[in-house]
Amino acid sequence: MSSGKIVKVSGPLVVATGLSDANMADVVRVGEQRLIGEILTMNGDSASIQVYEETSGLGPGAAVETTGSPLSVELGPGLIENIYDGIQRPLEGIMKIAGSTITRGIEVPALDRQKHWDFQATAKPGDKVEGGDVIGTVQETSSVLHKIMIPPKMSGTLETIQSGSFTVLDTVATLRTPKGDVVPLTMTQKWPVRVGRPYKHKYPPKTPLLSGQRIVDAMFPVAKGGTAAIPGPFGSGKTVMQHQLAKWSDVDIVIYIGCGERGNEMTDVLREFPELVDPRTGESLMKRTVLIANTSDMPVAAREASIYTGITIAEYFRDMGYDVAVIADSTSRWAEALREMSGRLEEMPGEEGYPAYLASRLAQFYERAGSVECITSQGDRRGSLTAVGAVSPPGGDLSEPVSQATMRIVKVFWALDASLAYRRHFPAINWLNSYSLYLDSLKPWYDENLGPQFMVNRDKAMSILQEEASLNEIVQLVGKDSLSAADQLTLETAKMLREDFLQQNGFMEVDWYSSYDRQDKMLGMILEYDKLCRAAIVKGAPVTDLFAIPFRERMGRAKSVPDADYPAVYAAMEREMAEQIDAAVAKGGAEE
Structure with a gap:
């Protein structure tokens, strides 16, 4: 030193x-x-x-x-269910030593040195191994099987290995390197946070990340191994949206980074997650979650490190072959920390005082996401890392540097709208300003698993919503009654899409998570209503009679039908809807 x-x-x-x-x-x-x-x-x-x-x-x-x-992180059993600060100090460990406040200079190991883990060897003495090869497993939680891997850049022949109960620092195996040295292997690795962990090959993402949020999954999907940004002004629901993604995404591991956000929001996470039941495993969500809490009252410089700490831990689990999601809330606070340090270093400021290297730092973070073939000599092992970052532009101004730099890098943009949030429309994603560039690459998956009609319905629904936006200007000038029957139907269908399909109720257990099959049936039912009504209008059915049929009201209540019952209920609703529309046509013909 x-x-x-x-x-x-x-x-x-x-x-x-x-x-x-x-x-x-x-x-x-x-x-x-x-x-x-x-x-x-x-x-x-x-x-x-x-x-x-x-x-x-x-x-x-x-x-x-x-x-x-x-600056490095410790990687090994004990990460899951833990809560760290920005530089991977366990907050519970600090509390045991220092009480309720974080004492300056306190040194607490990231992984518990006393706890014993049951190590099950999967390799045997004499095996030739390389970096990334799994030599044993630890059942870390009921949801996560922790794979003990040879550190990257190491190779050789296993001299000894044994199953048993060990701490993270105990030697579980010894490795003879090609130079003849014998290296003891423990269950831990250290890795510098600013260096991405290696992989063999990066693949284009082709599988969607199921979030259970209809506007995300059906309209603006993100792929496993993809990147997404959630920009929006204060109070528009960024944190709510990220909580939903962390809770319900169909990934194996969630790394939630609270970077410079309000402390009470992080407290909500800490209280909620242990109580929530994971729909995939039936266990507590904390059984597959790592939390990094660096709130706004903590030192500003540690915000900058927290993002890298989180994504390095995520890469470690990705290397085991798991699907991992990194939820960063929010990258704007991280950028503010960069700006403060840059100002103190007296560097030449860029736009709005941010450093000139802001865009390259953001790119370094998001480019560590991906669907990859992991390094290993034990066959094909694939993992994915999906990065979702919130952006908090001051005053909701998306032209500011952090939003613009992020939009250049990510492929999914969920634009939150404060006016939707104030109307209690959640998720408050504006369907006219948002986009997903993964639609083309995900189309084969949708066609295979949901049928080709799903993407056709998705495009039709988007065109109806866009038509509604242009018709609203006319309605404000001359009123709804002056529109043609077809245009009035467009407004009615768009209202159903907005209120019955895109809007979800977080207080209703049935509606806070929606499977792909259920989304497909709901969307198909609304568009079938639109199709049958258009045909009925051509045959002379009065618009008032069509709008008076009970289907419109029943569609709003269909969201609350239990998962076990909805296929039968939806099928009955479709039959009744067709009968009611036929009756309206017959009535219109009789009146003529």
Whole structure:
């Protein structure tokens, strides 16, 4: 270790001299309290350091000591169900030592050193292994089988391996490297957070991520291994939307990063998740979740690290062959931390004071998502990492730099609308401003699993909603009654699509999660109503009679039908709807 002295303190930025042996991105310990920091820039023997903790009380002359290694995370059994701060210190472990507040400079290992895990060896002595090969498993929770892998860039022959009960630091196997050295293997790995973990090959995403939210799954889907952004002004439901994704997405592991958001929102997550039942396993959602809590009252520099900490943990589970979702709430707070540090470093500011490298940093984060073939010599193993980031543009202005840079990178854009949220329409995603660029690549999956009619219905529904937007301008000028019968029907169908299909009720257990099959039947039923009514209008049925049939009202209540009953109920509704429309046609013909 080399050590130096502080010459300047500016908030979370500390400048120290005498560190000629240090390297960029090295972790350092600052002052008597040994605060954690990271070297940002080097100039001769002078280093600019961002400190991840409160720096009050630090002054010139205090010692700085380098550890010689970059900011890294500990990976191994014990990650799932844990709650970490931005630099992977377990909050529960800190609470046991320091009480309710996070003491500055506190050092708590990320993984519990005392807990014993049941390690089941799957390899045997004499096996030739490479980086990524699984040598054993640990049943970490009832939902997650933790695969113990050879660290990347290591290879050799297993000398010894044994099943049994071990702590994360106990030797479970020994490896003889090609050079003849014998290396002890534990159940843990360390990996620098700013370096993506390696993989063999990245594939184009071709499977949708089922979220249970109809506007997402049917209208603007995101693929497993894809990227999505949720921009919106304050109070439009970004956090609600991300909670829904974290709760119901059909992924194996969820990494939820609360990056600079309000502390009470993170408290809601901590209270809700253990109580919620995972629809895939029937267990608590926490059994497959890792939480990273770096709230707005925590040191600003640690926000910048929290995003990388989260995605590195996600890559580790992806390498086991799991589907992982990273929910980052919110990347705008992370960008603000970048802006603050950039200002203190006296760098040339870019647009709105953000650093010139904002777009490249965002791209580095989102590009770590993907559907990949994992490194291993044990056959084909695939995993996926889906990244979903919230963006909080000031005043809802999507032309600001963070929103624009994010839109350039991600392929799904769920634009939240405060006016929809104020009308209690959730999810408050504006169907006219949102888009998904995965529709073409996901079409083969939809055609195979739901039939080709699903995408046809999706496109038809979108065109009806767009027509409604243009008709609304005419309605405001001359009134609804002046429209043709076909246009009035367009407005009626669009209203059903908005209120009965796109809108979901989070207080109704049946409606807060909707399967693909149920979505397909609901959408088909609404469009069948539209099709039959148009045919009836051509045959002379009065619009007032068509709009008076009970189907419209029953469709609104159809969302509350229990999952076990809906196929029969929907089929009966369709038959009755056809009969009622035929009756309206017959009545219109008789009157003529």
